[in-house]
Amino acid sequence: FPGLADVSISEDIPVEGEITVPVGSRSPDEDYSTLDEPVKDTIMRDLKAVGKKFIHVMYPKKSSTLLRDWDLWGPLVLCVSLALMLQGGSADSKDDGGPQFAEVFVIIWFGAVVITLNSKLLGGTISFFQSLCVLGYCILPLTMAMLVCRLVLLAGSGTVSFIIRLIIVVAMFGWSTLASTAFLADSQPPNRKALVVYPIFLFYFVISWMILTFTPQ
Amino acid sequence: LSPVFCLFAEFDDAANLLAANPDATTISIDEPVEIPKNQHGRLQEPGREEDDELLGTDDSDKTELLAGQKKSAPFWTFEYYQTFFDVDTYQVLDRIKGSVFPVPGKNFVRLYIRSNPDLYGPFWICATLVFTIAVSGNLSNFFIHLGRPTYHYVPEFRKVSIAATTIYAYAWLVPLALWGFLMWRNSKVMNIVSYSFLEIVCVYGYSLFIYIPTAILWIIPQKVVRWVLMIFSLCLSGSVLVMTFWPAVRDDNRRIALATVGTVVLLHALLAVGCLAYFFDAPELDFPAPIIPAHNGTTVITKSH
Numbered sequence: 001f002p003g004l005a006d007v008s009i010s011e012d013i014p015v016e017g018e019i020t021v022p023v024g025s026r027s028p029d030e031d032y033s034t035l036d037e038p039v040k041d042t043i044m045r046d047l048k049a050v051g052k053k054f055i056h057v058m059y060p061k062k063s064s065t066l067l068r069d070w071d072l073w074g075p076l077v078l079c080v081s082l083a084l085m086l087q088g089g090s091a092d093s094k095d096d097g098g099p100q101f102a103e104v105f106v107i108i109w110f111g112a113v114v115i116t117l118n119s120k121l122l123g124g125t126i127s128f129f130q131s132l133c134v135l136g137y138c139i140l141p142l143t144m145a146m147l148v149c150r151l152v153l154l155a156g157s158g159t160v161s162f163i164i165r166l167i168i169v170v171a172m173f174g175w176s177t178l179a180s181t182a183f184l185a186d187s188q189p190p191n192r193k194a195l196v197v198y199p200i201f202l203f204y205f206v207i208s209w210m211i212l213t214f215t216p217q
Numbered sequence: 218l219s220p221v222f223c224l225f226a227e228f229d230d231a232a233n234l235l236a237a238n239p240d241a242t243t244i245s246i247d248e249p250v251e252i253p254k255n256q257h258g259r260l261q262e263p264g265r266e267e268d269d270e271l272l273g274t275d276d277s278d279k280t281e282l283l284a285g286q287k288k289s290a291p292f293w294t295f296e297y298y299q300t301f302f303d304v305d306t307y308q309v310l311d312r313i314k315g316s317v318f319p320v321p322g323k324n325f326v327r328l329y330i331r332s333n334p335d336l337y338g339p340f341w342i343c344a345t346l347v348f349t350i351a352v353s354g355n356l357s358n359f360f361i362h363l364g365r366p367t368y369h370y371v372p373e374f375r376k377v378s379i380a381a382t383t384i385y386a387y388a389w390l391v392p393l394a395l396w397g398f399l400m401w402r403n404s405k406v407m408n409i410v411s412y413s414f415l416e417i418v419c420v421y422g423y424s425l426f427i428y429i430p431t432a433i434l435w436i437i438p439q440k441v442v443r444w445v446l447m448i449f450s451l452c453l454s455g456s457v458l459v460m461t462f463w464p465a466v467r468d469d470n471r472r473i474a475l476a477t478v479g480t481v482v483l484l485h486a487l488l489a490v491g492c493l494a495y496f497f498d499a500p501e502l503d504f505p506a507p508i509i510p511a512h513n514g515t516t517v518i519t520k521s522h
Contacts, residue, residue, distance in 0.1 A: 098372045120295075121302040122337070191305040199341060206348055213355070213372040 050074045053133075057140050060179040067130050067183065075136020078143050079108045082207075085146045086214055099210055107210075111203045112136060119188060119196045126187035135200070138180035142204065145172035146211045153216050165212060173208040177201055301336040301415065309338055316423040319457045325423070326416050326461055334415035339422020343388045346425055349432045350384075351377045354496030357436040361500055376496060387488050388425065392417040395462075395481065402469055410464045420461050424454040428489065435493065438500035447489050455482045 034042060050073050083104035099107070116131040124131075149165045180200055188196045290297040315329045355373050362368040396414045403411050412420075431450040435443050458481050466474040 099374045103374065118302075118337070118341075121299050123299065123302075191307070194306045195304070195309060195337060199344075202341075202345060202348065209348075209352055210372070210374075213370075215370055215372070 046071070046073060050077075053137050054140055057137050057179050060182040067126070067134065070127075070130045070133035072129070072133060072136065075108075075112075075133065075139065078136060078139045079105060082108070082139065082143045082146055082211075085143075085150060086210060088216065098214055104210065107206065108136075108139065111206070115199045115203055118199055119184070122192050122195055123189045124184075124187050124196065126184065131184065134180055134183045135203070138176045138183075138204075139207065141172040141175040141179070142169075142207050142211060145169050145208075146214075149211060149214065150216075153214075157215065169208050169212045173204050176204045180204075301334070303333060304335040304337055308333075309335070312338055312419075312423050313342075313426050316426050316457050317453065319453060319460060321456075321460070324461055324464060325420055325457050326412060330416055330419055334413070334419040336415070336418070339388055339418050339425075342422050342426050342429070343384050346429055346432070347377065347381045347384050349429050350492055350496050351380050353432045353436050357438060358498045360436065361438050361498055380492075380496065383488070383491070384425070387484070388421055389418065391484055392421050395477075398477065399465055402466065402473070406469050412461075412465060420458065424457045424485075427454045428492075431489075432492070435497055440500060443493060443497070447493060451486055451489055455485055458482065458485060 049069065049071060053071075053074055083101045086099060086104055087101060112132050112135040115135060116128055119126065119131060120128065145168050148168050152161050152164050152168075155161060177197075177200060181197055184196070184200070185193055290300070312329045315325055319325070320328075351373075354376065358373070359370055392414065396412070396417050399411060399417075427450045431446050434446050437443070459478055462481055463474075463478055466477045469477075
């Protein structure tokens with residue numbers, strides 16, 4: 001290449017200049033350091049994030065913020081409250097009763113992990129914790145259904161109360177499944193969507209069954 | 218044109234040799250894939266010949282090659298396990314259909330799995346079956362005992378873990394035992410057909426699918442209905458298993474072959490009978506259904522105590 005023969009840095013040209021990258025008046029550390037802020041700010045920031053996600057679940061529309069900033073506080077709170085509300089059921093001490101606290105916990109977390117692994121093995125592009133986050137947050141409608149069921153059961157446990165509970169649980173089950181599918185469906189390969197949605201359906205079905213069959217002492 | 222004629226001449230020679238001695242076992246390692254196909258075709262009965270020619274060769278080098286090419290990732294990487302989930306929705310649905318409507322003479326593994334065994338089907342069919350049995354058992358007990366005034370509904374959650382242990386143990390340990398047994402027999406007798414462990418797990422997993430609607434229908438509290446359903450589903454899924462494993466053992470000692478297939482069917486039946494007996498209470502015949510008027514009901518209640 002004749003044209004490039006004379007391209008070379010000769011030793012006569014002085015090399016000078018500044019190496020530091022101009023960053024502005026504040027150093028990068030100051031932007032992300034949260035050690036100096038009051039505790040209330042720290043807690044409120046996390047609470048606001050959790051609250052925002054709850055609202056996203058109740059009005060599911062495709063949003064990437066829920067997926068990007070995942071956190072597991074919301075699922076933990078929901079799981080613990082659901083497990084607590086499922087206590088006090090009939091025959092807690094006998095063998096034939098409802099699920100124990102640990103069993104609810106294990107079913108929810110183990111189920112969510114298995115579904116996440118399933119979707120990743122089928123070729124999904126969502127990350128592990130993002131999927132756990134979505135599945136956990138979408139338990140919110142079912143937790144609300146549990147709350148309503150307990151209130152209805154305070155009023156009575158006859159056939160009418162059962163029908164009301166059935167309608168509420170079925171509606172919330174549908175809402176949960178649709179909400180989680182709305183968030184997760186995009187990250188799946190198109191010809192395997194049903195394979196990924198079915199385990200989610202089974203997961204929420206089992207939780208709904210536990211809620212519906214709760215009978216107080 | 219002449220190379221083509223040479224090839225046909227080779228075909229004719231092989232065919233003549235085999236026609237003279239149809240029982241000769243021929244093992245071909247270096248020859249092209251097409252010739253073993255015809256040789257195997259002639260060794261088996263006419264019905265099977267069509268089967269194998271339609272479905273391709275059994276365990277010849279081609280299958281081994283494909284298997285080698287697919288699962289090349291080391292087993293500690295995530296990609297290795299992804300190869301077991303390389304199925305699309307329509308493939309899973311086809312396999313389920315094949316297990317529910319077994320076509321006589323067609324081998325489930327050759328027809329549907331074709332060297333692409335998946336773990337999705339077996340795992341999720343077992344999970345669904347566990348919850349279906351637990352929920353249906355609970356519902357059926359609820360309806361059976363509904364009229365009794367002393368009955369207090371319990372969700373019976375313990376039974377879910379028992380169901381899970383039983384069904385997953387059946388779906389994984391029995392294939393392991395069967396695979397070990399077939400490998401051992403393979404080392405003694407040259408079998409034409411042999412299956413990999415995952416293919417056996419696949420067949421067992423998909424064959425359990427018929428029990429899901431059966432468990433739902435077992436809610437009906439009639440003994441006759443339940444037993445008819447059980448025998449019907451046992452025949453369907455048992456036939457899938459029999460048609461899969463008979464070609465693998467038929468060249469063996471006749472008694473061992475029959476014993477193997479018999480054990481497979483017997484274990485399958487035991488699973489069904491055990492689930493029916495444990496999860497579903499017997500509909501008591503001397504017990505009134507809720508529609509019978511009250512004075513009959515009270516009379517019978519005192520009788521049953």
